[in-house]
Amino acid sequence: MRRYLSTIKYVLGISLVLGVTGCSDQLDEVQPQTSLNRDLILSDPNAAMTLYYGVYGSFRSYHNTLFTLGEMRSEIWADGLFTESEDGGLRNYYTHNIDANNVPAANWAGFYSLLDKINTAIKLFPQAPVPEDQKSRVLAEMHGLRAFVYYTMLKTWGGVPLSTEPVTQVGGLEDLYRERATPEAVMEQVKADIEQSLTLFSGDNALTASFTGTSKHIYWNRAATLTLKGDAYIWSGTHMGGGGADFATAQQALEEVTTIGGLGLVENYADLFNPAREANNREIIFAISYEKDEATAGVYSSFRVNTTQASTLLLDPLTNPRTVSQAYPFLAGASRVGMSESMIEKLQHIEDERVNATFEVMYRNVPPTYPIAGVLLTKFAGREDAGVQLYDIDFPVYRYADVLLLLAEAKAKQGMDPSVEINLIRERAYGSDYVPYTDGSQQEDLRAILEEDLREFIGEGKRWWSLRRAGDEWVFEYVDPVYLASEQAYKLLLPISVGMLNSDPKLKQTPGY
Structure with a gap:
């Protein structure tokens, strides 16, 4: 399989499906997850449940992707104030600086790796040695998760390849080619998984x-x-x-x-x-x-402020002046994305507890005007614990x-x-x-x-x-409209990369690109 290395990573995200995380030059030594675990999963209930919990562990790794795809193309963070160099990748989202040569979330954002794990659970759990009620519950959850992932992909790209079986063997690159299903077919799959999930939950x-x-x-x-x-x-x-x-x-x-x-x-x-x-x-x-001593929610690091600036920027300079570091002594990050003054003005309402629990405005210590420096996203800032900041808030x-x-x-x-x-x-x-x-x-x-x-x-x-x-x-x-005008409606969906098109002859570009 070594001869396929230069192109295989584009096809259905298969480099991720096969678990290649850093040693892609060893692709010929890697087996699909199903063939590695099938016998054990079908004989050992602990192995079966490890697969189940592993799906959720994998799902957590898509937090950044889900947040970015679902929010960063909106108006919230466009033209915002920030104190450090701008996050160029996120800027491409909110300015809609997107074309066939500048593709965000390339390789289907890696979702086929997650789908393969879900498909594996759906395939194997009917035969797994776990109690029937537990088996039905797991399958109900997996069908719900698969519907959610395909729904997210439908909203992002329109038609995408449909794959409902785990990858068990790869004989040649042509085995991995997949054409894009129509948007209608993807939605049909979403709805079918939803109904199967509800049937399996059986009112639970x-x-x-x-x-x-x-x-x-x-x-x-x-x-x-x-x-x-x-x-x-x-x-x-x-x-x-x-x-x-x-x-x-x-x-x-x-x-x-x-x-x-x-x-x-x-x-x-x-x-x-x-x-x-x-x-x-x-x-x-x-x-x-998110729990203490587990993976931390690093998605929001560009929506905070570094420790040096935190010691000079002020919160509430006219009514309750204090530096950011005094209020949040262990909070770390960078201010590379922000809100515009007009958005801050629109959102600020002294009686709206949602906004007060979501962000704080940081001001420069320049009296008497105290100009706005940016905002500090505090909704997922976590808590102090033994002199460190724990980012352990569930998303x-x-x-x-x-x-x-x-x-x-x-x-x-x-x-x-x-x-x-x-x-x-x-x-x-x-x-x-x-x-x-x-x-x-x-x-x-x-x-x-x-x-x-x-x-x-x-x-x-x-x-x-x-x-x-x-x-x-x-x-x-x-x-x-400077960033996205009605005549650019094709940009509501994302393109796929030239590399993906070159690597899979069955793929076609998103319409309009």
Whole structure:
């Protein structure tokens, strides 16, 4: 296989599927994961569960990808203020500096490596020596996760190659060639996996299976599948001709989530990002787990500030002056991405506890004006522990606020009144004296939903997807036309690289590129 080395890494992300992490020159010595583990998984329940837990460990490694694809192309971080050299890679996302020769998230962002692990679990667990109820639960979770991954890929590239079987052997490069399925076929796969997940859960609404031994909601569950169903059906109703029927299906799925015991908004928004309150958190439906002495959430290092600047930049210079280092003595990172002054002004509201729990504005110590230097993203800043900063906050993939705003969107797109859901979000944010929203036109309702979405999910990798799901016209309303104009609608999807096209004769470029 050595002769295939120069091209194989482009085909279905196979260099990752086969576990090549740094010794790619030893490709001929590597076996696919399935052939390495199959016999053991089918004979040893501990090995089978190691595969199960390994899928979630792999999923965590895509945190950076999920955040970047889901948020950085939106308006939140465009033209922001920062104190160090700009992160050029992230700038390409929010300026939409993207073409066939400048491809972000190349090689399908490595998602086929994750899919192969999920496919392996789906293939082997029916025969694994574990109790039947445990087996069904694992398979239900895996089908939900596969639906989520393919849905993310559909939103990113449109049609992508479909692979639902694990890679067990590679006889030649031609075995790896895959053409891009149509977007409709990908959505069909997403919906099929969603239904299979719900069938296998068989009404089991436990947010975490007892065999995992945790009270954190860090394993896929039936509520997550239902939330994904609502999300995906709104998308297909908006973009794929599903219309009212799909919006009604989404509404039904999301309303079912609201009936599941143990779920709801937490009273204090900041508790969502407090490591001490992650166990049995009623708002978290599914999150990526971070624990002390495990992998750390390094996704946000460019959204902080270095220690030298932290000793001079001020927080609240007029009312409660203190340096950043006084407030956050162990926080480390760099200020390479930021918010614009106009975005900061739009978001700042003294009574909105979401914004107060999400970021702090840093000012230069230049009285009397104290110009803004940038923002410090504090939502995932973690906590102090024995003189160090622990970045051990779980990253929410779906939470109850998603359900409410998705449900509001499904209603609005059917001409129904979404004010109940919008006002539940507003009341938590502003307190009992919030200004209630009253039903308006469909455009007014969708704008109100998107405005709450903006404030609710900063840093959670959702804003770009929210604009896209609402409809292309909303993307062009919120994103600066200097970077993305309506005549560049093809840029709503990402291209694939020239190298990928050269390496796989079945692949075709994303339309428009």
